Amino acid sequence: MVANPNPYAGQENPIIPDVDTFKLVAETHKQVAAVAATARDAIKTHYTSPDSLANFIQRHQTPVYVFQGKLLHSFCLWLLGFEPGFIPPRAGLRYRLLQRFLGMQSRFSQKETHGQTTGFHFDHGVFVLTQPLFTVGFISHQLHHWLAYRSGMKGYSDRSQQLYRDFWGKNQGRIGQEVYKMKAEDMRALKAAINRDLEALQFLKEIADEILIPARQARRIPHGKASA
Numbered sequence: 665m666v667a668n669p670n671p672y673a674g675q676e677n678p679i680i681p682d683v684d685t686f687k688l689v690a691e692t693h694k695q696v697a698a699v700a701a702t703a704r705d706a707i708k709t710h711y712t713s714p715d716s717l718a719n720f721i722q723r724h725q726t727p728v729y730v731f732q733g734k735l736l737h738s739f740c741l742w743l744l745g746f747e748p749g750f751i752p753p754r755a756g757l758r759y760r761l762l763q764r765f766l767g768m769q770s771r772f773s774q775k776e777t778h779g780q781t782t783g784f785h786f787d788h789g790v791f792v793l794t795q796p797l798f799t800v801g802f803i804s805h806q807l808h809h810w811l812a813y814r815s816g817m818k819g820y821s822d823r824s825q826q827l828y829r830d831f832w833g834k835n836q837g838r839i840g841q842e843v844y845k846m847k848a849e850d851m852r853a854l855k856a857a858i859n860r861d862l863e864a865l866q867f868l869k870e871i872a873d874e875i876l877i878p879a880r881q882a883r884r885i886p887h888g889k890a891s892a
Contacts, residue, residue, distance in 0.1 A: 753787060818853075
């Protein structure tokens, strides 16, 4: 008979946790790799234009709104507590108000909604972009977040996102004493949000080197503008 490796299972044991940390880390790494592979496939097919990427997202029932450089739209977005990009679904009033606001804009101008105007929903979040951010690079970065959320990865809960906004807005990305005073669940929530953004940034760097930059250089060759 094999002895129980954790005789304190079911009790508070600071030495041997009930959670298999190594297994959890390995599973997370698998999820990260799977999300990156799916995102890379999407970029390889739709990197030719931001319109193509936006249409791909909307074909998967997630709406994409593009504000045509109107400061009022950006101000209203900020007033509701959101930033341009992929916005995960939230519980509560603010997300419902966001849906109403976006619905009003699409009724006033079909240009605000990209591509199709039916067949999507807000259950998997929404992309809200300004015209300057309507680029293949920015959408690729946000698409990685969208796929990570849809795969069930942590870091997109209301609490995680609020902590992450505070981390950058109030602390400018610096870890101070207030972080060490957080509850354990808040520290894990913040760590998950930071990890998801680091993964998305790493993905953007990789596809820029692998796909986007070579494609741009290839387009310049016929005009004699490619660098040596």
